[in-house]
Amino acid sequence: MASQTDAAAKETKGFVIVLKRLFVRLGILPFLLAIAVIVFALISDNFLTGRNLMNVMRQSVYLTIVSLGQMFALLTGGFDLSVGTVLALTSVVGALTMASAYAAMPDAVWLAILLGCLAGVAAGSLIGVCNGIGVAVFNVSPFMMSLGMASIGFGVALYLTGGVPVYGMPQEFGDSFGFGTLLGIPTPLYVAAVILVALYLFLNWTPFGRYFYAVGGNIKAAGLSGINTRLTLFWTYVLCAMLAAISGMLLTARLDTGEANIGASMPLESIAACVIAGVSLRGGVGRLENVVLGALFIGIVQNGMNLARIESYLQTVVLGALLILAVIADQIRLRFVASLKD
Amino acid sequence: MPSLHLEEDARNGDARPLLETLKISKDYPGVKALDDVDFELRAGEVHVLFGENGAGKSTLISLIAGANTPSGGEIRFNGNAVRLSSVHQARSLGISAVFQEFSLIPQMTVAENLFLGAEQTRFGFLQKGVLRDRAQEVLNDLDFQLSPGRRVDHLTRAEQQMVEIAKAFRSDLSVLILDEPTASLTNHETEQLFRLIGRLKEQGVGIIYITHRMAEIRQIGDRITVLRDGRFIDTVDAGTTSEDKLVRLMTGRVVGQIFPDVSYAPGEVILQVEDLHTSEGSVRGASASVRRGEIVGFAGLVGSGKSKFAQACFGARRLSAGSVTFKGTDVTGATTQSMLDSGFLYLPSDRRTDGLMMMRSARENMSLASLTTRPFSNGWVLDKRAETRTAGDLADRLNLSPKRVERAVEHFSGGNQQKVMLARSLTRDFDLIVFDEPTVGVDVGTRAAIYAFIAELCEGGAAVLLISSDLPEILHLSNRAYVFYRGRIQAELAGNEITEANVLSHFFEREAA
Ligand SMILES: Nc1ncnc2c1ncn2[C@@H]1O[C@H](COP(=O)(O)OP(=O)(O)OP(=O)(O)O)[C@@H](O)[C@H]1O
Ligand SMILES: [Mg+2]
Numbered sequence: 001m002a003s004q005t006d007a008a009a010k011e012t013k014g015f016v017i018v019l020k021r022l023f024v025r026l027g028i029l030p031f032l033l034a035i036a037v038i039v040f041a042l043i044s045d046n047f048l049t050g051r052n053l054m055n056v057m058r059q060s061v062y063l064t065i066v067s068l069g070q071m072f073a074l075l076t077g078g079f080d081l082s083v084g085t086v087l088a089l090t091s092v093v094g095a096l097t098m099a100s101a102y103a104a105m106p107d108a109v110w111l112a113i114l115l116g117c118l119a120g121v122a123a124g125s126l127i128g129v130c131n132g133i134g135v136a137v138f139n140v141s142p143f144m145m146s147l148g149m150a151s152i153g154f155g156v157a158l159y160l161t162g163g164v165p166v167y168g169m170p171q172e173f174g175d176s177f178g179f180g181t182l183l184g185i186p187t188p189l190y191v192a193a194v195i196l197v198a199l200y201l202f203l204n205w206t207p208f209g210r211y212f213y214a215v216g217g218n219i220k221a222a223g224l225s226g227i228n229t230r231l232t233l234f235w236t237y238v239l240c241a242m243l244a245a246i247s248g249m250l251l252t253a254r255l256d257t258g259e260a261n262i263g264a265s266m267p268l269e270s271i272a273a274c275v276i277a278g279v280s281l282r283g284g285v286g287r288l289e290n291v292v293l294g295a296l297f298i299g300i301v302q303n304g305m306n307l308a309r310i311e312s313y314l315q316t317v318v319l320g321a322l323l324i325l326a327v328i329a330d331q332i333r334l335r336f337v338a339s340l341k342d
Numbered sequence: 343m344p345s346l347h348l349e350e351d352a353r354n355g356d357a358r359p360l361l362e363t364l365k366i367s368k369d370y371p372g373v374k375a376l377d378d379v380d381f382e383l384r385a386g387e388v389h390v391l392f393g394e395n396g397a398g399k400s401t402l403i404s405l406i407a408g409a410n411t412p413s414g415g416e417i418r419f420n421g422n423a424v425r426l427s428s429v430h431q432a433r434s435l436g437i438s439a440v441f442q443e444f445s446l447i448p449q450m451t452v453a454e455n456l457f458l459g460a461e462q463t464r465f466g467f468l469q470k471g472v473l474r475d476r477a478q479e480v481l482n483d484l485d486f487q488l489s490p491g492r493r494v495d496h497l498t499r500a501e502q503q504m505v506e507i508a509k510a511f512r513s514d515l516s517v518l519i520l521d522e523p524t525a526s527l528t529n530h531e532t533e534q535l536f537r538l539i540g541r542l543k544e545q546g547v548g549i550i551y552i553t554h555r556m557a558e559i560r561q562i563g564d565r566i567t568v569l570r571d572g573r574f575i576d577t578v579d580a581g582t583t584s585e586d587k588l589v590r591l592m593t594g595r596v597v598g599q600i601f602p603d604v605s606y607a608p609g610e611v612i613l614q615v616e617d618l619h620t621s622e623g624s625v626r627g628a629s630a631s632v633r634r635g636e637i638v639g640f641a642g643l644v645g646s647g648k649s650k651f652a653q654a655c656f657g658a659r660r661l662s663a664g665s666v667t668f669k670g671t672d673v674t675g676a677t678t679q680s681m682l683d684s685g686f687l688y689l690p691s692d693r694r695t696d697g698l699m700m701m702r703s704a705r706e707n708m709s710l711a712s713l714t715t716r717p718f719s720n721g722w723v724l725d726k727r728a729e730t731r732t733a734g735d736l737a738d739r740l741n742l743s744p745k746r747v748e749r750a751v752e753h754f755s756g757g758n759q760q761k762v763m764l765a766r767s768l769t770r771d772f773d774l775i776v777f778d779e780p781t782v783g784v785d786v787g788t789r790a791a792i793y794a795f796i797a798e799l800c801e802g803g804a805a806v807l808l809i810s811s812d813l814p815e816i817l818h819l820s821n822r823a824y825v826f827y828r829g830r831i832q833a834e835l836a837g838n839e840i841t842e843a844n845v846l847s848h849f850f851e852r853e854a855a
Contacts, residue, residue: 205724207713214710217699224658224690224697225711225766226682284701 024336027278028329029290033297040304047307060299061188062247063269067295068199069243070270076236077216077283078142082131083244083270085153086124087263090248092157092166094120095258099168109170121245127153128241132234157260166258177253188250200288212236216283273298276326360385360548361517366415368401375401377572383548388539388562391552393569393592394785395757396743399552400442403519407439408432436516440506440523442756448495452505453477455494456512480508485534499526499692500644518542519550525782528643528811536562554785556585568592593787600790601818602797609634612774612805615655618664624650626829632805639820640809641845646826648809649691652776656688657681682711685773689763697763700752704762705733707751712769736765741788756783764792775799776807817842
């Protein structure tokens with residue numbers, strides 16, 4: 001009898017050690033994902049259906065793309081609080097341009113869509129250019145710079161629209177980029193996939209990609225190693241805004257209107273996705289594939305809470321709590337690293 | 343087993359150790375940093391810890407100073423077993439340490455740093471005036487020329503080192519631990535420190551001293567404990583043990599000559615600097631030249647401008663006047679990037695703040711300055727396999743320990759971090775390499791390896807500029823030497839003129855015009 005409980009105790013101990021090791025190696029994210037999936041599958045029968053999972057993916061696309069940009073800012077040791085504004089400004093400028101181009105030449109539908117997208121992304125990227133100049137050239141802290149730009153961008157977006165949604169975009173835009181599917185898979189997913197692959201190759205397989213880690217790892221060392229740190233910082237914020245802008249255009253297609261009040265939750269959610277995925281707030285550490293999972297995790301939690309009919313106000317409470325939990329878990333992980341032999 | 347203790351007490355008699363460790367061990371993930379180490383410190387002695395990079399010296403003192411907790415074994419202080427769970431607790435027992443890696447808060451002033459955690463308060467408020475006065479007292483006592491009101495991040499590394507040392511003196515001491523305190527000090531400051539150590543010895547303070555410099559062991563050491571691969575090897579008397587024997591104990595083998603014979607075959611002038619001024623005033627009108635196949639030494643006190651001069655040539659510092667010509671083209675005010683691309687590398691003296699990305703792997707740190715060149719990439723796409731292979735080769739060549747290039751740099755010992763940074767000079771063919779204090783914290787065996795590769799670089803036709811506070815390095819290696827004083831070049835010495843007396847005589851006073 002006694003030996004049996006002993007063996008059982010040993011087994012659980014072994015299991016705990018394996019768990020600890022997994023935790024040290026992979027971080028908190030896989031555990032959170034597993035817990036979330038199990039809990040929501042128990043709560044709602046609809047959760048683990050193919051249709052719902054596809055739905056989660058589609059809904060997570062916007063956050064995923066923004067988080068990828070946010071990751072670059074975090075890698076270099078900064079962050080970007082203006083991503084939400086970028087979404088809004090892109091949406092408004094893109095919709096306005098598209099609508100007026102469409103009104104001027106109703107036959108050239110695709111030209112209008114192209115013009116609208118270009119104008120929207122350009123407007124959003126402009127915020128990144130300002131951030132980049134402020135941070136890289138004038139050494140303004142990323143916190144102040146992006147906070148200031150968030151206010152400016154939001155003001156401009158409201159000013160342009162007077163606070164009302166922008167209508168009049170061609171039907172085809174929403175049909176193809178918002179609701180369209182190809183081979184049963186929503187089009188935004190393709191866009192995200194292309195971006196993902198391109199960024200993955202860029203970040204991991206080019207010297208310039210390595211520079212983002214170097215600047216975040218030790219900016220002085222990077223400078224003395226011949227890396228143009230100002231240029232790297234500048235591109236960090238431009239890239240971040242560009243990605244947020246693309247996300248903004250996709251969201252505009254989904255909503256079928258240009259809106260100045262979208263994206264308000266993006267700064268928090270994108271930083272949360274990165275941090276949960278193990279991107280260091282001190283810069284220099286983080287993996288792209290994990291960030292995708294991090295964004296997906298937040299999507300799953302939101303979807304699950306919707307299925308479980310949890311109020312949206314409470315949902316933000318949960319999100320904030322998860323963010324803090326992730327940071328605490330990371331600290332605990334560091335302590336485990338010291339106590340475990342590999 | 344109380345009888346055992348009695349026996350020990352009887353044997354030691356009066357020379358009862360002030361502090362001792364019994365079979366102490368420390369495990370890190372994948373490494374046994376310390377393995378059953380016995381160590382004892384008597385009152386009033388300077389006990390030197392000696393061993394290769396990664397032997398476990400810093401780990402041992404971190405346990406004694408309460409910065410880390412042992413995985414096994416026991417620490418005894420005045421004969422009683424103690425558990426030191428924090429630096430604070432160790433300090434309250436009178437055990438103070440100056441660590442290899444600084445623990446200063448850069449945004450605070452010297453005075454604030456000195457009394458951090460031991461602030462004077464009245465009714466719960468800081469007494470800033472009192473703090474300042476006491477800081478000034480401590481600094482005066484140590485004869486360190488530092489103003490207590492200056493911010494630490496505005497100080498040079500050597501000055502920060504002085505603050506770090508002063509910090510250990512703020513309270514009553516019975517054990518003082520110094521981990522490579524002279525690594526970035528010049529002779530002058532080192533002498534001050536040694537005088538101080540002498541005074542403390544008289545007061546019966548036990549001192550644990552870590553160094554890689556033989557001369558220092560000779561000068562102040564009483565006993566030496568040698569560690570190798572985390573294990574205790576021997577404790578020997580400093581006065582009667584020969585250098586060869588020490589090195590043999592340390593490495594387990596015989597290391598030949600430390601300084602290589604460098605054949606001197608100067609080629610064309612590769613770097614020509616005329617009347618250089620930096621805009622912040624640290625260099626004020628210095629001219630120098632370097633030829634291919636030459637090792638040129640830069641000597642001078644801390645803050646004499648020898649590093650700043652090289653940084654300015656490299657494009658890392660703004661110039662206000664003067665010209666820099668590299669390989670025949672005028673590169674005055676060029677960026678570091680273009681200097682690197684034209685074959686000029688500067689390796690900084692402070693690996694932690696200027697040199698390394700601590701949380702990234704050794705591999706990435708080595709390749710950092712050469713990412714756009716072969717074999718690391720074709721300019722656009724990285725070749726990670728070649729990168730890994732090259733990093734492995736460099737680790738072999740510089741004897742990195744442990745030889746794990748994917749490990750984050752922060753998990754290597756100090757000397758091994760230095761090796762990772764130096765490896766950068768071998769990642770492509772540079773024409774001129776500036777080594778700024780290249781052997782800070784590097785053990786004797788590796789030092790010989792570094793000197794050998796510096797000599798090799800030079801014989802291969804590259805030019806080497808060696809900036810060093812370690813005088814023997816300048817004396818033995820350089821073909822020509824410049825002595826800096828207050829931002830100007832005080833003297834240029836060549837060949838046989840480079841003697842200790844000659845160099846030192848130019849450290850302080852100005853040449854009569
Ligand atoms: N935080 C850490 N995590 C993992 N391993 C560590 C850590 N700190 C030290 N080590 C390992 O412990 C061993 C001993 O390191 P330690 O710093 O004590 O060496 P040292 O004798 O002080 O060397 P040096 O002369 O280079 O300063 C090394 O193998 C090192 O890699
Ligand atoms: Mg050490």
